[in-house]
Amino acid sequence: MSESKPRTLGAILYPQFELLDLYGPLEMFGCLEPDVEIIPVAEKTGPVASTPGIETVAKFDFDSCPPLDMLLLPGGIGTLPQLANEPMLEFLRKRTAAAEVTMSVCSGSALLARAGVLDGRRATSNKLYFQLATSQSDAVDWVTEARWVEDGPFVTSSGVSAGTDMSLAVIAKLYGRERAQKVAVMTEYEWAEDSARDPFAKYLNQAGQILG
Amino acid sequence: MSESKPRTLGAILYPQFELLDLYGPLEMFGCLEPDVEIIPVAEKTGPVASTPGIETVAKFDFDSCPPLDMLLLPGGIGTLPQLANEPMLEFLRKRTAAAEVTMSVCSGSALLARAGVLDGRRATSNKLYFQLATSQSDAVDWVTEARWVEDGPFVTSSGVSAGTDMSLAVIAKLYGRERAQKVAVMTEYEWAEDSARDPFAKYLNQAGQILG
Numbered sequence: 001m002s003e004s005k006p007r008t009l010g011a012i013l014y015p016q017f018e019l020l021d022l023y024g025p026l027e028m029f030g031c032l033e034p035d036v037e038i039i040p041v042a043e044k045t046g047p048v049a050s051t052p053g054i055e056t057v058a059k060f061d062f063d064s065c066p067p068l069d070m071l072l073l074p075g076g077i078g079t080l081p082q083l084a085n086e087p088m089l090e091f092l093r094k095r096t097a098a099a100e101v102t103m104s105v106c107s108g109s110a111l112l113a114r115a116g117v118l119d120g121r122r123a124t125s126n127k128l129y130f131q132l133a134t135s136q137s138d139a140v141d142w143v144t145e146a147r148w149v150e151d152g153p154f155v156t157s158s159g160v161s162a163g164t165d166m167s168l169a170v171i172a173k174l175y176g177r178e179r180a181q182k183v184a185v186m187t188e189y190e191w192a193e194d195s196a197r198d199p200f201a202k203y204l205n206q207a208g209q210i211l212g
Numbered sequence: 213m214s215e216s217k218p219r220t221l222g223a224i225l226y227p228q229f230e231l232l233d234l235y236g237p238l239e240m241f242g243c244l245e246p247d248v249e250i251i252p253v254a255e256k257t258g259p260v261a262s263t264p265g266i267e268t269v270a271k272f273d274f275d276s277c278p279p280l281d282m283l284l285l286p287g288g289i290g291t292l293p294q295l296a297n298e299p300m301l302e303f304l305r306k307r308t309a310a311a312e313v314t315m316s317v318c319s320g321s322a323l324l325a326r327a328g329v330l331d332g333r334r335a336t337s338n339k340l341y342f343q344l345a346t347s348q349s350d351a352v353d354w355v356t357e358a359r360w361v362e363d364g365p366f367v368t369s370s371g372v373s374a375g376t377d378m379s380l381a382v383i384a385k386l387y388g389r390e391r392a393q394k395v396a397v398m399t400e401y402e403w404a405e406d407s408a409r410d411p412f413a414k415y416l417n418q419a420g421q422i423l424g
Binding site: 029047 | 242252
């Protein structure tokens, strides 16, 4: 069943974004075509390198980007310099205010917190950089054990793969659970539907050990 | 523990490849840097559009592509025209013969079968296009129920998300199970380690119903 007008989904790119943060959710939303149109946007148009180098093309910059119904903000090691990038923070403030849904994956929520748009809301982040997120704002109610957290128009997920489960939950909310389940079957994805079940919570604050 | 020389992983792009087929495995292999170097390659260099449009940049064409230790061949709706694309089939014949490991995801195995490199081997494909794969060669032993199948240097996975589980199995084989588990934890990914467990086998031959 198609909506009359597709929702636009802004895929927000920046150097050294984490690949699956972006592409897990985009796989799922891509299955909704023509009901969803993916809009790759970055500070400048052109190729944007991920952490392992492979590049995705930004078709729009922050000014030329069309209206966005949904935002998808990945995390990754590249989050750190973006925390001090005012054009990015301003873009996030402006576009989240107008969007129906804003999704972040992994350390993407650190950026949202820095932009101030999560103040007064519940949110989560990934295990490896959890303190990076919490140190951006004391006014956010940070949830340590969650696959993802929804509060109003903001849906923040835990690390990397958690974003894929979150995206199916957003699809279920906007297009119905049956459609989300069809997408999961088509992509042979075992959807973890319970946002509160977090098999990786036990690794929090053991980041050094995980990486060691 | 780093190897002295990184393995090169060819990420083979073609128009309308399926996003997660490529980026699930690339997320996992990307976590092995600097032990793995990702090489995006296509028939022509430049942007290559996925099914929902968003583009990945091919840095090498089939001639300029450096030696590849590993190949990753995604599937997707774009597989169909590639079945008649002799330069692609020739590239696959030549490079699989020289590679340590060749991985395909989803309908990527249809292309490998068409190239003739799976003859005499066991292989699988995705549920939605299974007959597309089997119709390419009678000399392949097609396995209907498997998350992925390994036979010699070829590892073929079922649809889309199955490729991510397969990639961790290949990482475990080449770099040890402990390292694969670390990658899974870092990416908060619940790795389905059993290649024979296929929760989507029941949907085989119900493709129309799934899509309906």
